[in-house]
Amino acid sequence: xxxxxxxxxxxxxxxxxxxxxxxxxxxxxxxxxxxxxxxxxxxxxxxxxxxxxxxxxxxxxxxxxxxxxxxxxxxxxxxxxxxxxxxxxxxxxxxxxxxxxxxxxxxxxxxxxxxxxxxxxxxxxxxxxxxxxxxxxxxxxxxxxxxxxxxxxxxxxxxxxxxxxxxxxxxxxxxxxxxxxxxxxxxxxxxxxxxxxxxxxxxxxxxxxxxxxxxxxxxxxxxxxxxxxxxxxxxxxxxxxxxxxxxxxxxxxxxxxxxxxxxxxxxxxxxxxxxxxxxxxxxxxxxxxxxxxxxxxxxxxxxxxxxxxxxxxxxxxxxxxxxxxxxxxxxxxxxxxxxxxxxxxxxxxxxxxxxxxxxxxxxxxxxxxxxxxxxxxxxxxxxxxxxxxxxxxxxxxxxxxxxxxxxxxxxxxxxxxxxxxxxxxxxxxxxxxxxxxxxxxxxxxxxxxxxxxxxxxxxxxxxxxxxxxxxxxxxxxxx
Ligand SMILES: [Zn+2]
Numbered sequence: 001x002x003x004x005x006x007x008x009x010x011x012x013x014x015x016x017x018x019x020x021x022x023x024x025x026x027x028x029x030x031x032x033x034x035x036x037x038x039x040x041x042x043x044x045x046x047x048x049x050x051x052x053x054x055x056x057x058x059x060x061x062x063x064x065x066x067x068x069x070x071x072x073x074x075x076x077x078x079x080x081x082x083x084x085x086x087x088x089x090x091x092x093x094x095x096x097x098x099x100x101x102x103x104x105x106x107x108x109x110x111x112x113x114x115x116x117x118x119x120x121x122x123x124x125x126x127x128x129x130x131x132x133x134x135x136x137x138x139x140x141x142x143x144x145x146x147x148x149x150x151x152x153x154x155x156x157x158x159x160x161x162x163x164x165x166x167x168x169x170x171x172x173x174x175x176x177x178x179x180x181x182x183x184x185x186x187x188x189x190x191x192x193x194x195x196x197x198x199x200x201x202x203x204x205x206x207x208x209x210x211x212x213x214x215x216x217x218x219x220x221x222x223x224x225x226x227x228x229x230x231x232x233x234x235x236x237x238x239x240x241x242x243x244x245x246x247x248x249x250x251x252x253x254x255x256x257x258x259x260x261x262x263x264x265x266x267x268x269x270x271x272x273x274x275x276x277x278x279x280x281x282x283x284x285x286x287x288x289x290x291x292x293x294x295x296x297x298x299x300x301x302x303x304x305x306x307x308x309x310x311x312x313x314x315x316x317x318x319x320x321x322x323x324x325x326x327x328x329x330x331x332x333x334x335x336x337x338x339x340x341x342x343x344x345x346x347x348x349x350x351x352x353x354x355x356x357x358x359x360x361x362x363x364x365x366x367x368x369x370x371x372x373x374x375x376x377x378x379x380x381x382x383x384x385x386x387x388x389x390x391x392x393x394x395x396x397x398x399x400x401x402x403x404x405x406x407x408x409x410x411x412x413x414x415x416x417x418x419x420x421x422x423x424x425x426x427x428x429x430x431x432x433x434x435x436x437x438x439x440x441x442x443x444x445x446x447x448x449x450x451x452x453x454x455x456x457x458x459x460x461x462x463x464x465x466x467x468x469x470x471x472x473x474x475x476x477x478x479x
Contacts, residue, residue, distance in 0.1 A: 008045035008082050009071055015043040016074035017061040032056040045085070080112045087119035092126055137344035139247040143254060145343075148332050151308040154258050160237060161262030174293030175264050177217075180226045183263070184212060184233055191229055193217045194476065198468035203232045206473055213476065227260040227298070234259035258305070265292045265302045271310050274303075277407075278311060284409040285383060285398050286368055296385045297328070300398045304330045313407065315400045316380075322393035324349040324357045333401050336377045336421060351375075352427035353417040355382035356397040362386070370410035372402070374418045381405035381413075 018028050025036035025043075032039075032053060041047040049057070058065045073079035081103050087093055088100040101107070101115055165175075168182040184191050188210045195216045197204060204213045212232045214225055234240075234256035243249035265288075273291055277283045289299035300317050307313040316331035329345045331337060338348035350356055359369035369384040382399030405411040420426035429435075 006071065007048055008085055009073060009078075010049075010068065011043040011045040012078040012082060013068050013070065013074050014039075014057060014061075016078060017057075017063050017068065018043075021061050023061070028057070028060060031060040077109060080109060080116065083116055084112055084119075087116065087123075092123060093119065134342060136246055137340065137342045137346065139250050140346060141343045142247065143250050144330065144345075147254070147330070151332070152304045152330055153306070153309040154255070157238070157255060157258050158262050158267045161259055162266055162268065164237070165263060165266055172269055175226060177226060180229050180263075184229060187233055187236055189233065189236075192476075193225075196472065196475070198472045201469055201472075203228050204469055204472055205232050205235065206477060209477055211476075213472070224295070226264065227294075230260035230263045231256040261298060261302050261305065264294050264298065267306070270302065270306055274306060274311070281407055281411075282409050283407045284368070285396075286385065287409075296387070297396050300396050301328075301330070303398055308332060311407075313400055313404045315398060315404075318350065318354075318356045318395075318397040318399075320350055320356045320395055320397075321391070322360065324352065324354075326350060327394070333380070333399070334377050335380055335399065336375050336419075338422065351419040351421040353419045353421075354397075355384045355399065355417075356395050358415075358417060359384035359386050359395050359397075360393060368410060369415075370413035371415040371417060372405075372413065374416070376420065376423075378402065381408065381411060383408065383410055 018025075021028075023031075025039050029036040029039045033056070034053065038047065042049050054068060055065055057063075058068055073082050084101065084103060093100070103112070164183055164186075165179075167186060168179050170179045181191050189205070189212045190210060192211050192213050193216050194213050197213060197215055202215075205211070206213070212229060214228055214232075217225060235252070238252075238255055238259065240252050240255075243252055270288070270292070273288065274283065277287060285296060285300050285303065288303065289296050292299065294302075297319060304315060304317050307315050314333035316333050316335045316337075317329065318326060319328035320326050326337070326345050326348055329337065337345045338350060339345050340348060352358075354373060355369060355371040358371060359365075362369050365386045369386070371382050371384070373380050373382065379402040380399045381402060381404075382397050384395050384397040386393060386395045388394065400408070421428070430438075
């Protein structure tokens, strides 16, 4: 049984041949022994002709049967009409409840093209992930919980990174830019540093010409360049396709970050390093960071991949801004974290008494801040390092339950705090006497967070302005 689309093409091909021979519907009908009206239904794709009738039509119009049965529209006009029929017959259009345009001879090609343009855009928008902030938060939480179930560990990517490093001749110590370049070359890519990357992109890969464009090597904090290059390569190594939805996008981003972390802090070497430090009861994020030449944040996150899987130590990782709002989080030690109705922790403000916030008050910020915090879920030991960027202050915290503090440097700290959050009287509500004094006498003006109002950009890749990226590639591909 032919589909309606094939019937539509067939009808167009029959009409095309009939017109070429200068025959009316009734004239051709007479030649093949059917009524003109029946032939009309066939030409409009509404009836499926018997093969014997098709053969007769082919003979009467000096055509080959195979020519009539070709899946190609006979000309541009027919192609437009077929595409329009298809668009108007589709679910997306029909659910709008708008009556379809009736195609007649008098309808100009330009009009059909305009209508088709609208249909194509409608379809593109439907496909593009229009991720609302709430959907984004849910997807983020789902992914974090899924990773929690597997100790935040991805064995396949660990092994892939070790294999690539070995092939590039890396045998230990900090990964150099040179080795990263060799890894890229082995994948058929050249690393190119440019100063005009699109604002929305961290890197752009030109698959056609085998180039990975990165920001200039001289930017401050350029050590992140190795990570960016590795992440760009990871898309290729992991066989990523353009993400189908926001959850897919997040999954890919997690995987490329994971790959970069594995390449910068390979599992075998890292576990050996951490094993020794644990034996010496001298585990410290800062030592791990310095041994592999990575950022404090990267080292802390990497510990979440390895400490539970290899040493059975549950832990938490927090990156918070100066106001205590969480921008990056992982926990499998049940630390009581603030969360919204969707279960998302990102963007929520952690307890004022957590190490992640009290560290901002430290005078000497070059060393880690250590602290024990009693919470309703038990006592935790945390180490926090603060820093600042152009966006303001931030802190990175890695913490463990009380019993596991014994493996870490800083366990002897005398700093202690008590957190009763989520009980609001802990730190979210003013003390009664202070409230009594100020109620009705204060009028602050809120600082509006831009992210509350900015929807995630849509397009092929969430957060990326396609046109900017293509314009960038146009500029560079020729050179
Ligand atoms: Zn609190």
